[in-house]
Amino acid sequence: MQKLFTYICLIFVTVNYAQPNDSVLSLEEYLGYVKNYHPVVKQAHLLTTEGEAKLLKSRGAFDPKLSVDYNRKKFKGTEYYDKLNTTFKIPTWYGVELSAKYENTDGKYLNPEYNTPEDGLYSAGISLNLAQGLLTNKRMATLKQAKLYTKQVEAKRQLMVNEFLYEAITTYFNWLKNYQAKQVYSNYVVNAKNRLNNVKKSYFAGEYPAVDTLEASINYKSRLLDYEKSRIGYVKSTLEVSNYLWLENNLPLELKDSIVPDIQTIDVIDVVLNSSILNSTDELIENHPKLQELKLKEDILTVDRNLKKNNLLPIVNLEYNFLSSDYEHLDTFNTADYKSGLKVVFPLFLRKERGDLAMAKMKLQDISYDISLTKVTLKNKIEGTIQDIASYEIQYDLLLDLVLDYKNIVKSEERKFSLGEGSLFLVNYREAKLIETQLKQIDSEYQLFNKKSELLRVLNTL
Structure with a gap:
């Protein structure tokens, strides 16, 4: 009787075996490292910096400009000409440009129209685009597009980080899955070894036939x-997590063998990922960075279309400058002394301009189709993933019950075998089914985790 009791105790080794010296790396801690220190996340922030740099560059089109043009020619003691022309221009938002100039010229062969008073000639004036370029022009469009691009870059950054975090999270789940599978096999290796040792002892005692020792040996080697x-699957997934x-x-941080994933992740995953919040999905879709990116692209193309439409207008540039030789007294600037000009250009057929406008309209139509398609795709993905989550939750609960049932039936078969009423083959068969069901449970948990993170990936809330 004592021998039977010892044999049963050795068989019923706990399947929840754990190493006491292991340190647990939880999903929350893992994500903290990824979000704060991973180079890819840092690279994503550079996109925002790039957008700000492009915006700064586009603002440069409105910077005041100071130019100095000086030319002099002297040959064989004769000064042909000596010309100095300085200009200060201030571009404005609309097609208006303010300017101030100073000219001082001299020389024997100077063109008379360039003659200036002895102290030079001062002018202050304005140039105005009366048709094309008045309400919109290239520099206005570039600045508007740069502002929109900055927002678009932020949406791209969110998408990039969200996708990267999804990959990181699924890698952790795979690590957890492989760890749990390794633990299952580790426990049953101990069971198989103990069973083999006890069957050998019983064989030498004349209680079991030799074929049972062979059966136990085959089972142990299979385990x-x-x-x-x-x-080896766990080792590889550990290296992937280390990335x-x-x-x-x-x-870079290298995981030690003593660091293991959190097997209680299922109890905290909704809190860590905030995946339990499924309300207002329509609002989340409307504010989705992918849609925001497409809408901003549509706005950028709208600016381009308006510019192309403005190019259908004729070019009518008017310039008017007040002239004076005494800049210290403003009253010397009057309408009697001036310099003006008018330039009119109008292509007869406008084929280039009409072609550009047609292509701009087609691009806008194309992006409109993309927006509509993206809305439907996102909505269907969200609904499909929610259904998957509900299904995997049901499967997981069923598999938990199945595991308990299989454990009970394995215990029953082992008890019958120890009493000489069953067979070792049946014990091994029942145990194999238990292992198979436990692995299905682990895989179901893994799929459930993946679907919850996939939902947040689609919603872009990781």
Whole structure:
């Protein structure tokens, strides 16, 4: 009787075996490292900086400009000409440009129209685009597009970080899945080894036939093989997780063997990922960065279309400058002394301009189709993923019950075998089905985790 009791105790090794010295890396801690220190996340922030740089560049078109043009020619003691022309221009938002000039010229062969008073000639004036370029022009359009591009870059950054975090999270889930599988096989290797030792003792005592020792040996070797496959899978997934772990100053972090994933992740995943909040999905879709990016692209193309439409107008440039030789007294500037000009250009057929406008309209129509398609696609993906989550939750609960049922039936078969009423083959068969069901449970949990993170990936809320 004592021998039977010892044999049963050795068989019923707990399947919840854990190493006491292991340190747990939770999903929340893992994501903290990824978000704060990973180079890809830092690179994503550079996109915003790039957008700000382009905006600064476009603002340069409205910078005041100072230009100096000086030419002099002297040959064989004769000064042909000596010309100095300085200009200060201030571009404005609309097609208006303010300017101030100073001219001082001299020379024997100077063109008379360039003659200036002895102290030079001052002028202050304005140039105005009366048709094309008045309400919109190239520099106005470029600045508007740069402002929109800055917002578009922010949407792209959110999409990039969201996609990267999804990859990081699924890598953690895969690590957790492989760890749990390794633990399952590790536990049953111990069971198989203990069973083999006890069957051998019973065989030598004349209680079991020799074929039972062979059966137990085959089962033990099969368990060892399965364990080795799960071990190498866990090692590889650990290395994959290490790819996402970095410290400050771009130092990669290598996981030690004693660090393991959190097997209680299922209890905290909704809190960590905030995946339990599924309200206002329509609002989330409307504010989705992918849609925002497309809408901003549509706005950029709208600015371009308006510019192309403005190019259908004729070019009518008017310039008027007040002239004076005494800049210290403003009253010397009057309408009697002036310099003016008018330039009119109008292509007869406007084929280039009409072609540009037609292409701009087609691009706008194309992006409109993209926006409509993206809305429907996002909505269907969200609804489909929600259905998947509900299904995997049901599957997971069913598999939990199945695992308990299989554990009970394995215990029953082991008890019958120890009493000489069952067979070792049936014990091994029942145990194999238990292992298969436990692995299905682990895979179901893994799929459930993936679907919850995929939902947040689609919603772009990671």
